[in-house]
Amino acid sequence: MNDNINEDKTEKPTEYHIKKFRKKGETKYSRELNAVLILLCSSVILWWCKEKIFFQFCQIMLHSLSFNSGIIKNKKDMILDFLFYLKEVIISFFPFFLCIVLIIIFPSIFFSGIQFNFRSLKFDLNKINPILGFKKIFSFKIIIEFFKLIFKILLIGSIAYWYLFICFSQVFILLSEYPQDSFLHGFRIICNCCVFMILGLIPIVILDVIWKEFSYYKKLKMTHQEKKDEYKETEGNPNIKMRIRQRMKLIANRRMMADIPKADVIITNPIHYSIALKYDYECMSAPQVIAKGTGIIAVQIQKIGMKYDISIISAPSLARSLYRYSEIGQYIPGPLYKAVAEVLAWVWKVKQWKKEGGVVPKKPKNISVPSDLNFTGQYKKNG
Structure with a gap:
């Protein structure tokens, strides 16, 4: 039994094993790639819709800063105004939110297919076991993810600091510009900064995608014993199949003799x-x-x-x-x-x-x- 546990995974995975593996929720899709795609597409959408967003916010600000004693006295009007401007904000940012939803859904379907994993909803006492929880927190995988997160924060922070340091003089100019020009100019600085941060994350994404592919196929590989067990599970026990064939042959011979x-x-x-x-x-x-x-x-x-x-x-x-x-x-x-x-x-x-x-x-x-x-x-x- 111990030999089977320690046996190296050298066999190529079968189609049945791959399907079974995917049902557990295991995928090769990189979360880093997903995060970069979200940042990239949201930045593009914000840049594309910047004038519309600016116009909507100007309208909201102008209306909000104008004093009207009737609105204050009538609570119903205040609620209606709030709902109206909330609707305007949602409409302005709708392309942005739609883009994020599509980026989250479609790449995962493309790389992993549609998988509904209901096993995670199953009640399991081990999920609330504090000992197992601590083991997961201090597992090697979590430690690697922690250091990767720290590295990303430092990298993004360094890029943002470097770009804002270069554009420091332009930030001061915003104070002397008209509000509309100042808003558009500031928006341009922020978008450029986001682009540089995204470019800085690309090497991390490439390495993460390669690592995900490698680790996914390494997990998929099977031992010789697993292949034998799967064959018994899918095709049936060879001894039982042989007995069934013999029985069917005997019945066919009897029918033939008749x-x-x-x-x-x-x-x-x-x-x-x-x-x-x-x-x-x-x-x-x-x-x-x-x-x-x-x-x-x-x-x-x-x-x-x-x-x-x-x-x-x-x-x-x-x-x-x-x-x-x-x-x-x-x-x-x-x-x-x-x-x-x-x-x-x-x-x-x-x-x-x-x-x-x-x-x-x-x-x-x-x-x-x-x-x-x-x-x-x-x-x-x-x-």
């Missing part, structure tokens, strides 16, 4: 192969194979044939070809029609002889089989 009395002729090798054929010229387009077998099964077919007085003829090459190139319940192959017709002609003469008597019909000899259907391989034992 159909032999309907046969018109049995063609043999004479011991190794036996093929039972049935032909009704009124409703069948060609002779049909209703039973076939080798070894013990072949002998059983012949015994049943003798019991029910079915004509038996020895034609080794024809028996081998019929066994090789025909299936039970199907018509015989077209190239063998001529050879089988000779046999059926003899069968018809035997039936007439049994009814009327006379000279015993001679069995056809040297029945020829087309060279491309001449099967000379060794038989496989049945039973």
Whole structure:
């Protein structure tokens, strides 16, 4: 058991294992990439809609700073005004919020697919276990994430400080400009600062994406024992499957043996192969194979044939070809029609002889089989 636990994961994951892994909520999508995409797209949207946002806020500020004693006395008007301006703010920032929602949803679907993980909603006492909670807090993964967060804060802070230090003189100029120009100028400085911060995060994102890919596929890999267990889980136990196949084969053989009395002729090798054929010229387009077998099964077919007085003829090459190139319940192959017709002609003469008597019909000899259907391989034992 310990050997299985310590076994290295060297096997490639199967499709079933990947699906099972995803159901647990494991994905290869980078959170750093998601964060940078949100920052980038939100900055672009804010820059694109800056004039509209500025205009809306100017309207709100002008209306809010104008004194009206009627509004103060009437609480209902105050609530209506508040709701009106709240609606204006939401409309102004709607493209911004919509962009953030789309950036959160679509990349995760693209990289990981739609996965509804309801296991996290399941009640589990281990989730409120303080010991396990402390273990998770001080786990290696959390420590790495903590240092990564500190590094990002320092990096972003350094970039922001560097850019604002360079633009320090422009920040002072904002005080001497008209309010509208000052707002747009300040907005431009902030957006440029955001762009530089995003560019600074790109190396971290690239490294995080590569690491996520590596760790995800490393987790996906399987041990040899896991592959064997999965095969048993998906395909079933090989021993049970073998017993089922044997049982099905036995049932099929019984059904085949029950159909032999309907046969018109049995063609043999004479011991190794036996093929039972049935032909009704009124409703069948060609002779049909209703039973076939080798070894013990072949002998059983012949015994049943003798019991029910079915004509038996020895034609080794024809028996081998019929066994090789025909299936039970199907018509015989077209190239063998001529050879089988000779046999059926003899069968018809035997039936007439049994009814009327006379000279015993001679069995056809040297029945020829087309060279491309001449099967000379060794038989496989049945039973």
